[in-house]
Amino acid sequence: MTETAEIADDFNRWVDWIEKSGRVSGLAVAVVKDDQVMLERGIGYANWATQEEVGPDTVFRLASLSKAFATTLAGLLVEDGLMSWDTRISNVLPTFALADADSSKNLTVEDILSHRVGLPHNTYDNLLEQDEPYPLLVERLSEVKLSCPTGDFYAYQNVAFSMIGDVTYALTGDFFYHEVEKRIFHPLGMQSATYGRDALESSAHWARPHRRSGKTWKPFMPNEIYYRMPPAAGVNASLRDMEQWLIAQMGGRPDVLPNALLSELQTPLVETPRDLRSTPWRRGRLGDARYALGWRIYDYEGEQLVFHAGAVQGYRAMIGFLPKHKFGVVMLWNCESATPSGLMPMLLDRFLGLPAVDWAGVGNVLRARNNGGN
Structure with a gap:
């Protein structure tokens, strides 16, 4: 088993814990290294009322992850x-x-x-x-x-x-979303990526937003509000779609997104000091925080991290990658739980060989590896 595969195995075990804990209604995660998908996983339900499970083709709202498509x-x-x-x-x-x-x-x-x-x-x-x-x-x-x-x-x-x-x-002379479909979704093979609530609800498999109902989850219908601004928050996509997006943003599809373009998009432009104290993992790991073009650029213990999160009612999403290592993760979930947010820094810590910190609260499932890394 390669070191990267071992890291993915650890991450998989943390996701096991989240599945057993019941802290999310549904979650889709993927880990990518060197243009290869090392882990692809769905847990929980796209719709608790029908028990439709989350899979790699389940479509979620991306919220502000949409901004990088616009830029x-x-x-x-x-x-x-x-x-x-x-x-x-x-x-x-x-x-x-x-x-x-x-x-x-x-x-x-x-x-x-x-x-x-x-x-x-x-x-x-x-x-x-x-x-x-x-x-x-x-x-x-x-x-x-x-x-x-x-x-x-x-x-x-x-x-x-x-x-x-x-x-x-x-x-x-063309609508914004048509241009994104033509120039980005279709060339990258993002077959289920769309814009807008109608398109979400017309998807073959889509994740309803959920709220807590006792010890279980209750689905409700998505709202329209932030869909009214497609560049800021209008994209829907599945995990499979986002794997292709992650690969492309890490330089794996120069035929569609040339390296010079990626460099422009990921060059930090303005300081975002509030990011340095907004969550425990940011306070513990970030040395610098800036915004580029649709991406947040962090100094993560001396490594550049390209990152963004998204949040609208009933949906959360995160994407982050280390461009130097072509290593990244994307997570999509259909409730407002904060628990999955800690998985990404745990994965980065594991990959970089940093001291293990339980950012997600997975308890003794965390496998401390204070040595090694990549």
């Missing part, structure tokens, strides 16, 4: 010469405005995709959740007092980020 498409449009990262939003969308005239004029594609708009954190997400339509919220950005000049600091956005969809339509 990747933007990079392909840059490669096509239709725009540059420095293209000003106001030159493409003439009616767009922020409260400050200079910021309105200077805001670039790169700024919106790296959350450097200058708006307060998560501007208008609250109104989106109150059923305000996305186009109206974009118009109302001009009413919001800026926290800082455009391009200076990081503040996470969904509404402003999603303007890349409007930019895409203005430049190509």
Whole structure:
């Protein structure tokens, strides 16, 4: 058994514990090394009411993991010469405005995709959740007092980020999601990846969101809210789809995503200091945290970690990889349990030969390996 296979075996045992613990309604996980899937596993149920099990083809909502698809498409449009990262939003969308005239004029594609708009954190997400339509919220950005000049600091956005969809339509004459399907999903063989709630519910196998009901789980119907902003949170995909996405983002599909493009997407642009203290594993392992283009870039005990998480009602998702080692993991689950979130840093610790820490609370199932690694 190879070292990497042993690591995958340890991870598999931790997933066994989570399955027995009942802490998730359903979970799909994959571990990839050097373009090969080392572990592919589903546990629990896509629908507890019917006892349909989670499998590798079960489709989940990705929430904010969608952002990297938007930035990747933007990079392909840059490669096509239709725009540059420095293209000003106001030159493409003439009616767009922020409260400050200079910021309105200077805001670039790169700024919106790296959350450097200058708006307060998560501007208008609250109104989106109150059923305000996305186009109206974009118009109302001009009413919001800026926290800082455009391009200076990081503040996470969904509404402003999603303007890349409007930019895409203005430049190509095609809908954003059509371009992603044509340029990314289909070439990568992401056969069940789609956009929107209707497409999710039309999937042959899809994971219902669940909430706790006593000692078991109860499914409910997905909401529409964040689907209204496809670039920020609109993608649905299965574990098999995400394995191909992970391989491509680690450089395994240069025919679709060239290495120069990946380098652009994964180059850190702005500090995100809040990340350094947001969870125990981040506090314990991260030496630096920044945002690139649709990706968070962390210094994980001296190794670069490319990462993103996603969360909407009833769904959670995580993806992370060490580009130097072409080693990564993706996890999708259909409830709001925090337990699976600790599995990724445990896997990274095991791979890097770091002291074992029980970030997921799996107790004595954790196999401490303070020596070795890769």
